[in-house]
Amino acid sequence: MTTPDCLIIGGGVIGLSLAYDLAQHGLRVxxxxxQQPGREASWAGAGILPATGPDEAHHPLDQLRVLSHQLHPEWAAALLELTGIDNGYRKCGGVYLARSHGEAAALGGLVGLMREERIEIERLTPTALADLEPGLRPLVESDDLTAAYRLPGESQLRNPDHLRALIAAIRASGVELDTETPIDDFEIVDGRIISARSQNERLSAGMFCFTSGAWTRQLLAPLAVSSGILPVKGQMVMFRCATRPIQHILNEGPRYVVPREDGRVLVGSTEEEVGFDKQTTSAALDELANFGRQLVHSLSNATIEKTWAGLRPGSFDGLPYLGQIPALTNAFVAAGHFRGGLFLSPGTAVVMGRLLRGEATGIDLSPFHVGRG
Ligand SMILES: Cc1cc2nc3c(=O)[nH]c(=O)nc-3n(C[C@H](O)[C@H](O)[C@H](O)COP(=O)(O)OP(=O)(O)OC[C@H]3O[C@@H](n4cnc5c(N)ncnc54)[C@H](O)[C@@H]3O)c2cc1C
Known part of the structure; x- marks a missing residue:
């Protein structure tokens, strides 16, 4: 390959989405x-795409959320057309539940904030919930429920399928994808990265973008760029049911139940700051499985098909890092999306693509600036 316009370091959903956007605009990427691309956090995630309000958000993070919400159905259709792969994007709706008075108060606060964003929300009586989701009738009849709301705009995608579609799409668009290629050093001349080093090979490019998820902080350290990115482990349990027991995504506090069309049901997740440890623990898996069974009683008869853990790229202030590295004119970062990287990936790719091409980003990226923390 001739020297690419951009070398993207990290083939998770953020790097692959950026490659897709740049290739669509004619750049050599x-x-x-x-390792193999799309095997870390992006594979491990649940694929929940939260609802957003109309296109009037003020904070740049909310603007990125709205943009991503708009782009997901467009990208799903374009990827299907280009690759024949259905990424599982479905507007299935979400239900938010509380089972104690404290939880109901916290949920009421969250709903108030979402209403300020003009997100469509409907309060559900227990009867309305049981009519909407007959699979939750035992929960409703148990009298445990203290509040329930429906958000019709919540959606999902099947992240392993989305990653497969992105990989097929970028390959079809001429992007070179190198696996088993760890980057560990850089050659810098006059405030520009000239090449990235992998084992004994030097990879040169016009621009470099760091999309290395939870590992980005380590990769930036030799460049004297600080970041507050840290790995946050999340564990997951997947049940296999004969038929799909519920239609909506169920959310209660930080945990959720996500029904797939084929009868698989994901239950997640934990938030653990334990470094780069990706081991599952029986205590957390039991707790998640029980949580799922308490909400959807029919899961008690379902088998657990698989369990896993992934490392979210957390950031110290909850915002991703998006922008140019201050002292390096041709180096950029897009990382630290924590619990929302699958959701925010198309918006991130579009604004970063504009930045790399020297265009107006459309969203003020200053709150996301690289070097903070
Ligand atoms: C259990 C769990 C549930 C989640 N649920 C959701 C959800 O429902 N909705 C949502 O929006 N988000 C969810 N997330 C968060 C989401 O998965 C992440 O925010 C997102 O995947 C981050 O993508 P990424 O591309 O930055 O990182 P990753 O997917 O981790 O990709 C980083 C890539 O960089 C590569 N890399 C690292 N170091 C180097 C190096 N030195 N050289 C070359 N390559 C390197 C890695 O191999 C990896 O492929 C969840 C995460 C977890 C763990």
Whole structure:
């Protein structure tokens, strides 16, 4: 390959989405991953795409959320057309539940904030919930429920399928994708990265973008760029049911139940700051499985097909890092999306693509600036 316009370091959903956007705009792109692409947090996630309000948000993070919400159905259709792969994007709706008075108060506060964003929300009586989701009738009849709301705009995608579609799409668009290629050093001349080093190979490019998820902080450290990105482990349990027991995504506090069309049901997740440890623990898995069974009683008869854990790229202030590295004119970062990277990936790709091409980003990226923390 001739020298690419951009070398993207990390083939998770953020790097692959950026490669897709850049390739659509005619740039020559190379993506490198230290293993197979799309096997880390982006594979491990649940694929929940939260609802947003209309296109009037003030904070840049909310603007990125609205943009991503608009782009997901468009990207799903375009990826299907280009690759024949259905990424599982479905506007299935979400239900938010509380089972104690404290939880109901916290949920009421969250609903108030969402209403300020003009997100469509409907309060459900227990009867309305049981009519909407007959699979929750035992929960409703148990009298445990203290509040329930429906958000019709909540959606989902099947992240392993989405990643497969992105990989097929970028390959079809001429992007070079190098697996088993860990980057560990850089050659810098006059405030520009000239090449990235992998084992004994030097990979040169016009621009470099760091999309290395939870590992971005380590990769930036030799460049004297500080960041507050840290790994936050999330564990997940997947049940296999004969038929789909519920239609909506169920949310209660930080935990959720996500029904797939084929009868698989994901239950997640934990938030654990335990470094780069990706081991599951029986205590957390039991707790998640029981949580799922308490909400959807029919899961008591379902088998657990698989369990896993992934490392979310958390950031110290809850915002991703999006922008140019201050002292390096041709180096950029897009990382630290924590619990929302699958959701925010198309918006991130579009604004970063504009930045790399020297266009107006459309969203003020200053709250996301690189070097903070
Ligand atoms: C259990 C769980 C549930 C989640 N649920 C959701 C959800 O419902 N909705 C949502 O929006 N988000 C969810 N997330 C969060 C989401 O998965 C992440 O925010 C997102 O995947 C981050 O994408 P990424 O591309 O930045 O990182 P990753 O997917 O981790 O990709 C980083 C890539 O960089 C590569 N890499 C690292 N170091 C190097 C190096 N030195 N050289 C080359 N390559 C390197 C890695 O191999 C990896 O492929 C969840 C996460 C977890 C763990």
């Amino acid at each position: 190379r993506v490198v991953d230290r």
